[in-house]
Amino acid sequence: MFLRRIAPAAVLIAVVSACGSQPAAQPETQAAAQTAPQATPAPSGQAAISVTDPWVKGTESGMTAAFGTLVNNGDTEVTVLSATSPLSPDVELHEVVDSGGKMVMRPKEGGFTIPAHGTHQLEPGGDHIMLMGVTTPVKPGDQISFTLTFKDGGTLEFTAIGKEFAGGKENYQPGMDHGADGGHGGDHGASGETGKDHG
Numbered sequence: 001m002f003l004r005r006i007a008p009a010a011v012l013i014a015v016v017s018a019c020g021s022q023p024a025a026q027p028e029t030q031a032a033a034q035t036a037p038q039a040t041p042a043p044s045g046q047a048a049i050s051v052t053d054p055w056v057k058g059t060e061s062g063m064t065a066a067f068g069t070l071v072n073n074g075d076t077e078v079t080v081l082s083a084t085s086p087l088s089p090d091v092e093l094h095e096v097v098d099s100g101g102k103m104v105m106r107p108k109e110g111g112f113t114i115p116a117h118g119t120h121q122l123e124p125g126g127d128h129i130m131l132m133g134v135t136t137p138v139k140p141g142d143q144i145s146f147t148l149t150f151k152d153g154g155t156l157e158f159t160a161i162g163k164e165f166a167g168g169k170e171n172y173q174p175g176m177d178h179g180a181d182g183g184h185g186g187d188h189g190a191s192g193e194t195g196k197d198h199g
Helices: 002-039 044-048
Strands: 049-057 062-072 078-084 090-099 102-107 112-114 119-122 128-134 143-150 155-163
Touching (some): 078 090
Antiparallel strands (some): 062 119, 062 128, 143 155
């Protein structure tokens, strides 16, 4: 008789214990629900691309350029179509080419394509990000933010560091001859340095 009376009480204790343990599991469930959106894949451009050693040539005003290495860790090529920066209202992707024996720079048609598991150099004398109409001086150590937009619609933000650089006597100044390519194909060099831009 005594044993039969204890058994229901033991069952009741077990049920109460089980009910009491349910609320303790809820915070874990809520935490999992809250962190789930963070696992959403980013656009392929942002997920695959990084920029190493980005820098901007120091200037007082006028024109300057940004350089660095675009790195693609993805399995497919990625194309950068445009760039923006609060430093300039007019940012273009540029290349330097030989035109009749003269090195000139012009907008890069189709943008910068970075091969899968490869890199694309942005350097003086080659492809670069051109900033025009700069009114804020760029000093060594200044941090300048950029946003790249990819062909697939993804974007990537990065910060470049201001740096003094006099290689190739390059000197970006406003009002210089940009060539006959619709105002975009010139060398952006200082007076007397035509054809020497970027080295």
